[in-house]
Amino acid sequence: MNRQSLRSKIVVSIFGLAMLFPFIWMVSSSLKVGAEAFATPPTLIPKHPTLENYRRVFEIIDLPRLFLNSLIISIIIVTLQLTTASLAGYAFARLHFRGKNAIFVVYLATMMIPFQVILVPMFIEMRQLGLIDSYLGLILPTCTSAFAVFLMRQVMLGIPRELEEAAILDGASHFRLFRSIALPLCVPTLATLGILGFMGTWNAFLWPLVMIYSPEKMTLPLGLALLSGEHSSSNDWPMIMAGTTLSIIPIVIVYLLFQRKIAQSFLTAGLKG
């Protein structure tokens, strides 16, 4: 048994190195210029490492601006998603009103429709609202998440009634119950939803691609597409690799800091089905 598990450890480690290698190669390429970048056989550790490619990235795209755009948009969307999801979740879990179950079923149904399917009608809607190439148009369609509502409802259903009863006797309003009793008990779920929402928005490509045209409004993924598309038809891969390396640094740091919670969030999202 031990020999077999040793073998599987070795295999999984070698494979892990292979999984990591593309990232190593990305960084290695980004530090090379001239002939070395395209040399055969390739060199893993650059003989003359240089930050020249990084300097050029900053020349071609406004990287700080792209970062800031992505960050602000992600924070706004996540905040809106958490606000709408916790309020709607509370309503579905704790209030009694006509048609509640029917509305909830509609929410669940929208969870099954992938965004790609509603891309075109959503775009037409935004065009009619005159929101093309605006942050509002980027944010509005994703400011609520049926999945987030579903998850918040499930968690709030689990809060014991007794906790609320004393407050109700004291004449607390529903908003008060929501604020001081339900919400504090949902903090772990809010963190999960926040992580998922942030990752999704930060990495989003398709919707920003069809919505945003002005370079100064672009998010980071669009900026990278711009870097690779319009300015480097001449195959300037080391420069592109410098751009992608810079772009993943923040998310990798966040991942390394919170990886347990992040992995758990992906699991929560997966096991809903």
Add this chain to the structure above:
Amino acid sequence: MLSPIKWIGLGNFRELLHDASFHQALFHTPLFIIGYLPFVYIAGLSAALALERRFRGSSALRTIYFLPVITSWIVVALLWKWILNPENGLVNSILASIGIDGPGWWTSKSWAMISVIIPSIWKDLGYTMLILLAGLQAIPPEYKEAAAIDGASRRQILYKITLPLLSPASFFVIVTGLISSFQVFDQVYVMTEGGPEGSTSVIVQQIVKNSFDYGRMGYASAMSMILFVVIMVITGIQILLQKRWVNYE
């Protein structure tokens, strides 16, 4: 882009019946699934089985396997476009230095789909592993212990106990993989734009191309409806089969 709206009944759907490039895109999805799903599942399962029990370095390995999952598709696609660059990319340079003339990868009609599939497997493997790991950890250890005491071999335990009890997680991973295969877009858009000669065109890319390059919103919406129906059918089958096949102990 702003042609006046006209009622044409099922005209768009009738046109789809004869649209060779849409048929090509539809046909590419099963092709993608064949090249993607078995590999991402088997690799994810192997990683999960190997990393189930903790050992020195196992959590670092889990971190590494999951790293591509949190990386955006645009970065993954650009990175692999460079690695699989036919002229001086990493793979062909290595092949050249041992005297092999590497293929044209994403510039070649016959290799382009493979060039799109490889990064897809690399990116999604960690997610598959994560779900299957959770599934493995939910299996009560007593079952395996009892079987081991009864003299079952490791192989028997794997096939008779672990895999059947893992079926809910496996089922989930496979169905999610199927559905996401119908939604492939980012990697194709960045790596090949559907080419060369439409050899990597896929449904969502056709939708985007028709609506935003050709301004044919109605036609693209008809394509979206087809996509919607396909995904609903898969989801329906999932719900039906889940009851019958999946072993919840």
